[in-house]
Structures are given as C-alpha cells and as structure tokens.
Amino acid sequence: MSKDNPRLSRLGVLAPAALSACMDASVLAVPAAGAIVSTVLKELSKAFMLKKWFHGVMSAKEAEHLIMEKGKNGSFLVRESQAHPGEFVLSVRVRGRVSHVMIRRQHNKYDVGSGEQFDDLVGLIEHFRSYPMIETSGDVLRLLQPVSGTRLRAHDIDRKVQEMQEMEDYQKLDHKSGFDGEFQSLKMLEDRHVFTSHEGTRPENTPKNRYRNILPYDQTRVVLRRRDNRQDSDYINASYIRSSRLSDSSSSVQSSNESLDSVKSLIINSDTKKTPPLVTKSLSDEALREAKKSFKLDKINGNLCRDVTVKNKAYIAAQGCLSNTKDDFWRMIWQEDVRVIAMITNEVENGKKKCERYWPLSGHEERFDGLTVKSISETHYEEYLLREFDVCDDKNCRVVFQYQFTAWPDHGTPGDPDGVLSFIDDINRRMIQNSQDTDAPEQNILCVHCSAGVGRTGTFIVLDMLLDKIKTSGFNCDIDVHSTVKLVRAQRNGMVQNKMQYRFIYLALQEFIDSRNLKLRKKMQVNINILCGATDRLSSASQLVKIPIS
Structure with missing residues (x-):
C-alpha cells in the first residue's frame, strides 16, 4: 500500500466503479527501472519545458506544505510518488486543505478513475483545467494556477539558501533534496533534444568542435555568412541565447506618497531585534518631500535605487577557439557587431589546452581572415584582465x-562570488557606455565563452539574466533559478553543467542582494542624519528674534 494512498481523494466524476482501483495504489504495478526512466523522459518532457506544475519526486507532506504556504484555493501541482517511483499524484488545494489524486497509467494511457484516458500527463492536466473533478464530498477540484516550487521573491534568497542547505545536511545520502534535487530534475531532460544538431555532426564541421558531445542546436546556432559559396563556411560552434521577459506580475505596488515611517519596511533582511525609528523628529511637508527624493523611492515597485541595465541585451554562447576556428570567431564578432567579449577560462588549465589565443599580444596586431585586430591596451585586475582591441575591415x-576571468576552474566555481559579481558589473558598465556612443551597435550582444561554452558560460549567463531582473525590478521581484536554467538549456544543450555551478548561482545572488541591502541601509542612515541635522538648524533659526534697527 502506498504511503500516499490514505491521502488520495475518493473521486466521483464519471465512473464511480473505477474508484476502488484508483483508491488502492497496490493495484498499480510498479514498472521496472528502465521503464521508469523511459516514462519520465518521454511523458514529462513537455511538462518540464512548458509547465511549472511538475515537481519531480515529492512526498504528500512536502506537497501540502508547499501548496499551503505558496498557493491558494485552486493551486495545484503534479509530483512523482516518493513511495512508488514512476507513479504520479495530482495535489490540489480546495477549501483550505490539500487533496491528493492518484494518476494511474495503464496500457500507455493516463487516467484518474473518471473514465477519460489521455496519452500524456500534459493532456490530462489540460483537460481537468477545463473540466474540474468532483469529490464524493461534493467539493470541486479546480485546477486554477500551478504552484512553482523554485520561484521566490528576491529578498527571500537567504531563507531559500538556508532551507536548501539544511535539506542537504539532513539528508546527505538523498540526492533528491536541496540544490542537488533541483539540479537532478534538470538532468532528466539532458538526453531529450528538443531541437536538432545536424550541422555540428557534418563531416566538414566536426573538426570545428572542441568536444564531440557539445554541439549547437541547428535552430539557435549562429550562422556565418558563407565564403566562396562553401557550405562548411557558415558553421561555428556558437548559439544565440535570448532571455524572455522575466516579468514580475505579483510585485507589490506602493504609492509615491508613501510616508517616511514606512521606509524602514523597505530595508530587506533587517535585524530581527527592535530597532529605533529612522526618523525621531516631526518633519515638515517640505522636508518629507526632500527625504523621499533623497531616498529615491521607486514609484512602481516600492524598491530603492534601481540600477540602469543594458537594454535589449542578447548573448552568444560559444566554445573556446581552436587553432582552425580563430578566423571564424572574429568573423562572427564582426558580423554580429559584438563589442564586448567575456572569456571565462585560461588558455591552459591543469596541463590541458582549453582555448587558443585568438587575440594579438600587447602592442601587436594580427590578421584574421579579412579583419585586422590590433591590441590597444591590456589592464590586469585581481581576478581578471581587460584587453582593448581595434578591429578593422x-x-x-x-x-x-575582452574581459578574461582567470579565477574560475573548469567544472567548478570560484571560491567567492565577489570577484564574479565585480566582473559582471564592469562588463555591464562597459556595455552601457557602448550603447551611448555615437557608433553604438543596433543590438547589445555579449559574447560569452569558456572552453566548451556550456558550464561556466551557462552559469555566467543565467546569473547575469537574474541580476538584470533584480536591478530592473527591485528586491520585491520574483526570480526562478531553475526556470532560467531551463530557458538557456532550451537554446544550447548542457548549459550549467553541474550542481556546484547551479548552487553557485544561488550563492552569488545571495551575496549580491545582501551586499546591496547593506549599502542601502548605510546610504539611508547617512541621508537621515543629514536631514535631521538640517531640521535642527531650521528649528534653531526659526526661534531667532529679529531686532529692528533704530
């Protein structure tokens, strides 16, 4: 008997005779391990790519806690039974409680004991979103909104990271919890190519691939203009990566007339101990207006000091150059009008060649196909180098x-997120400056590459996307690391290679938000001190007695 079984709903939809089978999980045969993997890959791929309601392996108790905490009546999710891998359960919140419905699979069809059968889970869920189920109690199970277990408010990042770490510490032998659990749910799609990779496997193109298993999708690859009408001249192992608008539909909207007393509530992760009020004096209306102006209260989201970000940013994710692809690389940079390159590898790591030097030495110039690249300057920082080139046809x-980060090991992560955050910040400042130049590019494209162009490259791009959203929408916005990784993996296979890199994204976001909060608190306190001092001076001046001259 399944541990989930006592919680399953007694459905009275269209086929009451089928209810007994639905109620008893022991009737449902547990498939062999190979069949489980095949079923998950085949039947859940659409759910992973297009829906937010599938949560992988999850117990009934975990589902109830998540839905009661983040959902409302009509919220639902689909999970794989923890007691019986390969079986699925629909969990729905109704009238302040959570109801669990067993999803049966018989003869390659799915049903919930209602009489209708479906080819896949997506079809089943979509059907019951339009035609709700009815329990024998009379309660209607409406599937109104899916619950996403990986989405969170940016200012809740500390709590999320702590929960994930505690989960891993508590269940060290369980690879289905914490950061590892989230990352493993992504790996279920690794062998499922939504797009094709035919061009990368052509005999004339295979010498241009650094690794045989890292190929661009045909549908998202960068296509070079052909030379001499040669078919192989349009291939480079590089992919376009675009971010769909990561909108925040649920962020709070606060009035621009917000009183100074509520400013304290805008400081994220403030100390739990009781703090003295920010303003202890009664300010005039004019002083209050000046205070709001000084604090730069965001009139849209109630956030402080939103940053300027690069508009219409897109990415090219590329592999590190081979000796025979340097010309192609510069052709791509010129064709796509790329003005900034982020290189996240060293030329040699652990005695292995990771990327050919595709740029001229300091003070020199080199010819690449029809382009001349001249070194203008080279500046060394603690963890990265900045090179400036003149590129001419x-x-x-x-x-x-070109920004080259030198402290990020292959298949690993930097020891501290600070260096990467500074690296990203400098790159974005440069792109903003470029966009304001008289000869600014039509679109702001950032070319990112490491060695394979998926691990460190994917981690960088996902982190930059999420940081841009926080900078644009503030700390009240929703962010979703899991969904953003899925987004970039749908455009280049294997982006963010391992759980260390996946964890690093969370830790870097946490470091960014915590450090930004600290700066905001300090800035606000300075402004308040200035305002209170000005108020004191105005109060003293108003009490001076004017003596008429005789």
Missing part, C-alpha cells in the same frame, strides 16, 4: 573589449 573600425 577594409572600410570601418570598431573597438572591442
């Missing part, structure tokens, strides 16, 4: 900046 010249 026969008619025009452009300045291209």
Whole structure:
C-alpha cells in the first residue's frame, strides 16, 4: 500500500466503479527501472519545458506544505510518488486543505478513475483545467494556477539558501533534496533534444568542435555568412541565447506618497531585534518631500535605487577557439557587431589546452581572415584582465573589449562570488557606455565563452539574466533559478553543467542582494542624519528674534 494512498481523494466524476482501483495504489504495478526512466523522459518532457506544475519526486507532506504556504484555493501541482517511483499524484488545494489524486497509467494511457484516458500527463492536466473533478464530498477540484516550487521573491534568497542547505545536511545520502534535487530534475531532460544538431555532426564541421558531445542546436546556432559559396563556411560552434521577459506580475505596488515611517519596511533582511525609528523628529511637508527624493523611492515597485541595465541585451554562447576556428570567431564578432567579449577560462588549465589565443599580444596586431585586430591596451585586475582591441575591415573600425576571468576552474566555481559579481558589473558598465556612443551597435550582444561554452558560460549567463531582473525590478521581484536554467538549456544543450555551478548561482545572488541591502541601509542612515541635522538648524533659526534697527 502506498504511503500516499490514505491521502488520495475518493473521486466521483464519471465512473464511480473505477474508484476502488484508483483508491488502492497496490493495484498499480510498479514498472521496472528502465521503464521508469523511459516514462519520465518521454511523458514529462513537455511538462518540464512548458509547465511549472511538475515537481519531480515529492512526498504528500512536502506537497501540502508547499501548496499551503505558496498557493491558494485552486493551486495545484503534479509530483512523482516518493513511495512508488514512476507513479504520479495530482495535489490540489480546495477549501483550505490539500487533496491528493492518484494518476494511474495503464496500457500507455493516463487516467484518474473518471473514465477519460489521455496519452500524456500534459493532456490530462489540460483537460481537468477545463473540466474540474468532483469529490464524493461534493467539493470541486479546480485546477486554477500551478504552484512553482523554485520561484521566490528576491529578498527571500537567504531563507531559500538556508532551507536548501539544511535539506542537504539532513539528508546527505538523498540526492533528491536541496540544490542537488533541483539540479537532478534538470538532468532528466539532458538526453531529450528538443531541437536538432545536424550541422555540428557534418563531416566538414566536426573538426570545428572542441568536444564531440557539445554541439549547437541547428535552430539557435549562429550562422556565418558563407565564403566562396562553401557550405562548411557558415558553421561555428556558437548559439544565440535570448532571455524572455522575466516579468514580475505579483510585485507589490506602493504609492509615491508613501510616508517616511514606512521606509524602514523597505530595508530587506533587517535585524530581527527592535530597532529605533529612522526618523525621531516631526518633519515638515517640505522636508518629507526632500527625504523621499533623497531616498529615491521607486514609484512602481516600492524598491530603492534601481540600477540602469543594458537594454535589449542578447548573448552568444560559444566554445573556446581552436587553432582552425580563430578566423571564424572574429568573423562572427564582426558580423554580429559584438563589442564586448567575456572569456571565462585560461588558455591552459591543469596541463590541458582549453582555448587558443585568438587575440594579438600587447602592442601587436594580427590578421584574421579579412579583419585586422590590433591590441590597444591590456589592464590586469585581481581576478581578471581587460584587453582593448581595434578591429578593422577594409572600410570601418570598431573597438572591442575582452574581459578574461582567470579565477574560475573548469567544472567548478570560484571560491567567492565577489570577484564574479565585480566582473559582471564592469562588463555591464562597459556595455552601457557602448550603447551611448555615437557608433553604438543596433543590438547589445555579449559574447560569452569558456572552453566548451556550456558550464561556466551557462552559469555566467543565467546569473547575469537574474541580476538584470533584480536591478530592473527591485528586491520585491520574483526570480526562478531553475526556470532560467531551463530557458538557456532550451537554446544550447548542457548549459550549467553541474550542481556546484547551479548552487553557485544561488550563492552569488545571495551575496549580491545582501551586499546591496547593506549599502542601502548605510546610504539611508547617512541621508537621515543629514536631514535631521538640517531640521535642527531650521528649528534653531526659526526661534531667532529679529531686532529692528533704530
């Protein structure tokens, strides 16, 4: 008998005779391990890619806690039974409680004991979203909104990271919890290619791939302009990565007339101990207006000091150059009008060649196909280098900046997120400056590469996307690491290679938000001190007695 079984609903939909079978999980045969994997990959791929309601292996208790905490009546999710892998359960919140419905699979069809059968889980869920189920108690199970277990408010990042770490510490032998659990749910799609990779496997193109198993999708690859009408001249192992708008539909909207007393509530993760009020004096209306102006209260989301971000940013994720692809790389940079390159690898790591030097030495110039690349400057920082190049064809010249991060090990992560955050910040400042130049590119494209162009490259791109959202929408916005990784993996296979890199994204976001909060608190306190001092001076001046001159 399944541990989930006592919680399952007694359905009275269209086929009451089928209820007894639905109620008893022991009737449902547990498939062999190979069949489980096949079923999950085949039947759940659409759910992973297009829906937010599938949560992988989860107990009934975990589902109830998640739905009661983050959902409302009509919220639902689908999970794989913890007691019986390969079987699925629909959990729905109704009238302040959570009801669990066993999903049976017989003869390659899915049903819930109602009489209708469906080819896959997506079809089943979509049907019952339109035609609700009815329990024998008379309660209607309406599937109104899916519950996402990986989405969170940016200012809740500390709590999320702590919960994930505690889960891993408590269940060290269980790879289905914490960061590892989230990452493993992504790996279920690794062998499921939504797009094709035919071009990368052509005999004339295989010498241009650094790794045989890292190929761009045909549908998202960068296509070079052909040379001499040669078919192989349009191939490079690089992919376009675009971020759909990560909108925040649920962020709070606060009035621009918000009183100064509520400013304290905008400081995220403030100390739990009782703090003295920010303003202890009664300010005039004019002083209050000045205070709000000084604090730069965001009129849209109630957030402080939103940053300027690069508009219309897109990415190219590429592998590190081979000796025979350097010309192609510069052709791509010129064709796509890329002005900034982020290189996240060293030329040699652990005695292995990771990327050929595709740029001229300091003070020199080199010819790459029809382009001349001249080194203008090279600046060394603690964890990265900045190189500036003049790139010219026969008619025009452009300045291209290359940022090379040197402290990120292959298949690993940096020891501290601070260096990467500074690296990203400097790159974005440069892109903003470029967009304001008279010869600014039509679109702001950032080319990112490591060695394979998926691990460190994917981690960088996902982190930059999420940081941009926080900078644009503030700490009240929703962020979703899991969904953002899925987004970039749908455009280049294998992005974010391992759970260490997946965890690093969370830790870097946490570090960014915590450090930004600290800066905001300090800035607000300085402004308040200035305002209170000005108020004191105004109060003293108003009490001076004017003596008329005789």
